[in-house]
Amino acid sequence: MADLSKLMDIALKAGQEILKVYKEDFDVEVKEDNSPLTIADKRSHETIMDGLQSTYPEIPVLSEEGAEIPYDERAHWGHFWLVDPLDGTKEFIKKNGEFTVNIALIEVKYPVMGIIYAPALDTLYFGKEGHGAFKLENVSEGTVEDEADLIRKSEKLPNAKETDVINVVASRSHMSDDTQAFIDDLKKDGQEVDVVSAGSSLKFCLLAEGKADYYPRYAPTMEWDTGAGQAIVEASGGKVLRHEDQERFYYNRENLKNGWFLVKR
The missing domain is CATH 3.30.540.10 (Fructose-1,6-Bisphosphatase, subunit A, domain 1)
Structure with missing residues (x-):
């Protein structure tokens, strides 16, 4: 390699x-x-x-x-x-x-x-x-x-200290309805949920560091937006899963546009 x-x-x-x-x-x-x-x-x-x-x-x-x-x-x-x-x-x-x-x-x-x-x-x-x-x-x-x-x-x-708060990567200013629903479902279990944000593929890095627990991406991306981030998250012990079937994200598809996915620790 x-x-x-x-x-x-x-x-x-x-x-x-x-x-x-x-x-x-x-x-x-x-x-x-x-x-x-x-x-x-x-x-x-x-x-x-x-x-x-x-x-x-x-x-x-x-x-x-x-x-x-x-x-x-x-x-x-x-x-x-x-x-x-x-x-x-x-x-x-x-x-x-x-x-x-x-x-x-x-x-x-x-x-x-x-x-x-x-x-x-x-x-x-x-x-x-x-x-x-x-x-x-x-x-x-x-x-x-x-x-x-x-x-x-x-x-x-990961190198971040564990806390009782669940951190979700999302945009504070442009929260989609689907992402808000994801956060609301977490709160139903009585968990304290906080929103953290970052630009570009640094969102994946927050998961790899342990500073975030979930990154629901319910919007289009392209394969080159996610490949390196997925490699780093998975090497840190996390997962990147397709929204439709919870299977591992894969690459080199005929259509290079990604579907929805969830990154989680």
Whole structure:
């Protein structure tokens, strides 16, 4: 399996390109699906593609900014990189720091390793099947020799103290009726429920850290939005389940749009 420290280096370089744009004024394009796109998305995509293809030329890449690969070709992939070069473009535009670089390795439809780097926070989350999930802060200030060194210098997840309060990841300002119903069902058991929020794939990281117990996502997402987060959550002992049948979330479907799902500890 791939080396996490090499993925970290690629994600850091992509993050540096993003921050160059973040510190300046920039234009925002609108894609066909009405989602925003900036030069930072494009630069991060190019940096990650160069890094992955030079380091692991045998592994194909499916990236948000290069998602036109036909299913007839993708269907034969045994494993591939699933990449979101800039997850949380809306957060990036707001300049609130809650945007990430996401890279996941998918094998036989399931994520086996993932890395999420938040450039503005200089914080790295990563997980690998059979190794666990971890968090490393002030990433750019240190050096890492190899994967074992990266794991040794990082904090094992989950790392949050357990409480009697159930924390649910949701938007306080845009609470959907279905998410509110989910929260109300938890309260019926007499539990105290609090709402926590975060941008982009940092929602998954809250679950991996143990700072949240549930993340009901009752709205559309794309495969690259969730692959790395799922790898990290599962490596931390959590689950990502399809809403319709409570089965494990899988990838490389013909339609890359995700259905509803629930992340839970």
